[in-house]
Amino acid sequence: MASDTVDEKGAGEGRAILYRSLRSLHPDSETEAMIARAEADDELSNSTPGVGVDRQRSGRTRFRGN
Amino acid sequence: MRLAARRWAVAWRIVIALAALGAAAWKSLIDLKVFAGTTQLGIALVVFPASLVAVESIRSAVAAYRRPQTEQDRNQILLLLRGAILTISDVTHVPEREIGANLFRIRRAWYAPWNCHLHRMLHERMSFSPQPSSVKWTRGKGVIGAAWENRQTQVANLTRLPAELAAVVDEATFQLIDESTRGGFTYAEFQGLRGKYAEALASPVLSHDGTRVIGVVSFDIPSTVRSPAPGALLDDARVIGAAEEVSSFLANSIERA
Numbered sequence: 001m002a003s004d005t006v007d008e009k010g011a012g013e014g015r016a017i018l019y020r021s022l023r024s025l026h027p028d029s030e031t032e033a034m035i036a037r038a039e040a041d042d043e044l045s046n047s048t049p050g051v052g053v054d055r056q057r058s059g060r061t062r063f064r065g066n
Numbered sequence: 067m068r069l070a071a072r073r074w075a076v077a078w079r080i081v082i083a084l085a086a087l088g089a090a091a092w093k094s095l096i097d098l099k100v101f102a103g104t105t106q107l108g109i110a111l112v113v114f115p116a117s118l119v120a121v122e123s124i125r126s127a128v129a130a131y132r133r134p135q136t137e138q139d140r141n142q143i144l145l146l147l148r149g150a151i152l153t154i155s156d157v158t159h160v161p162e163r164e165i166g167a168n169l170f171r172i173r174r175a176w177y178a179p180w181n182c183h184l185h186r187m188l189h190e191r192m193s194f195s196p197q198p199s200s201v202k203w204t205r206g207k208g209v210i211g212a213a214w215e216n217r218q219t220q221v222a223n224l225t226r227l228p229a230e231l232a233a234v235v236d237e238a239t240f241q242l243i244d245e246s247t248r249g250g251f252t253y254a255e256f257q258g259l260r261g262k263y264a265e266a267l268a269s270p271v272l273s274h275d276g277t278r279v280i281g282v283v284s285f286d287i288p289s290t291v292r293s294p295a296p297g298a299l300l301d302d303a304r305v306i307g308a309a310e311e312v313s314s315f316l317a318n319s320i321e322r323a
Contacts, residue, residue, distance in 0.1 A: 010303025011310070014153060018308040021152035026145050034315060 015042075082122050086115035139319045140188065143169055146312050147190045147283075153308040154285060158299040163192035164291050170203060170210065171271075171281040171320045184210065184282055187323065196262050196288050199255070203282075207250035208259075213268035213282050219306055221267045223297035225289065231256070264289040267300040269313040271320055281320045283313045 019035045093111040096103035103111075147167040155162040170184035184203035201208070206215040209222040230243045237253040248256070263286045271281035285300065293299060300306075 007303045007306075011307025014157065014302075014304030014307030014309075015311045017156050017304065018149055018153045018311055021156070022145065022149040025148055025152070031145070038311065038315070 012042075079122065082115075082118045086119055089115040135322065139322055143188050143316060143319050144190060146315050147188065150283075150285065150308055150312045151190065154300070154305050157302055157304045157308075158287070158293075160287055160291050160293065160299060164288055166191040166196075166198070166286045166288070168198065168284045169271075169281065169316060169320075170284070171323055172214070172279065184214065187281075187320070196290075199258055199262070201251070201255045201259065204250065209266045210268045210282050210284050211250060213270045213284075214279050217270050217272070217279055219267065219269040219310055221265070221301045221306070223265050223301070224263050225265070225297035261289055263287065264291060264293070265297050265300045267305065267309055269306075269309045271313045271316050273321065274317060280317065281313075283309065283316055285309060 015038070019039075022031050022035065089111040092101070092103075093108055095101045096108055096111075147169065151162055151165045151167055154160065154165050167190045169187045171187055172182050173185040175181040175183075182205065186198065189198045203210045203214075205211055209220045213220045228247055230247055234240045234243070234256070240248070240253045240256060251259070266284060266286040268282050268284040270279045271283060272278065273280050285305075287293075287299060289296075
């Protein structure tokens with residue numbers, strides 16, 4: 001489970017860098033709204049497992065093949 | 067729209083215009099008693115070209131109505147791909163201009179709905195080289211097709227090919243390799259990709275209900291990029307997290323396309 005935790009932490013960092021990049025590229029209300037929705041989904045799914053999970057992200061994997 | 071599709075669209079319009087002109091001329095000559103013709107033929111000569119023109123006009127009107135939304139979607143896709151490129155550059159220290167990004171959506175051939183392939187909606191790389199490949203990506207083919215098939219993000223180190231593939235010198239030696247090692251590529255596709263990229267990452271885009279893969283987003287680093295860890299830059303949780311977030315954002319644009 002440790003690798004899951006580490007990977008999720010890394011993925012969270014990646015998402016934070018992405019949000020920063022998007023804000024720098026196009027700082028408008030639509031971008032903010034899109035990011036706010038994603039952050040709210042993250043918050044909800046982290047605080048209440050199984051509830052509020054953005055189903056679009058259900059395809060995420062912590063492990064990769066090639 | 068691709069060049070071939072644009073040519074067909076123009077040819078189709080010319081055919082419709084000529085058919086309408088020909089039918090109108092023929093009808094006029096029948097009316098002037100130059101040619102003999104039945105009433106049914108006269109009606110057909112009016113209704114048939116009028117139907118073609120009506121269909122084409124409605125199609126054009128719908129396309130014109132949808133154009134602003136299409137432009138908006140294109141800009142949104144571009145923003146997300148560029149955001150991901152900046153993120154990958156930030157994490158891997160590969161210059162932004164080198165990183166390539168693509169968005170594909172699954173398309174069915176109208177004449178054979180069971181025949182699905184990935185249609186490239188947008189390609190983004192600041193540098194003009196390398197140009198996007200001409201591979202027809204299908205389910206299971208390469209890292210992009212594998213993301214579609216497995217519904218999971220795939221990362222491939224392309225600097226180290228399996229020994230059999232590295233030893234390929236011609237089509238005959240390529241055909242001797244088993245299908246799973248060939249990754250679904252034809253010899254021409256393999257040759258076109260060989261040595262072009264150091265690594266690639268592909269992430270599936272799922273439908274809103276999460277039941278279907280509707281597209282794939284991919285990122286690549288060309289083999290010309292100098293790196294202390296060639297082939298291992300994209301296999302980073304931060305890159306994967308950002309790519310999967312982008313793929314989830316892109317679902318709307320694909321579903322509207």
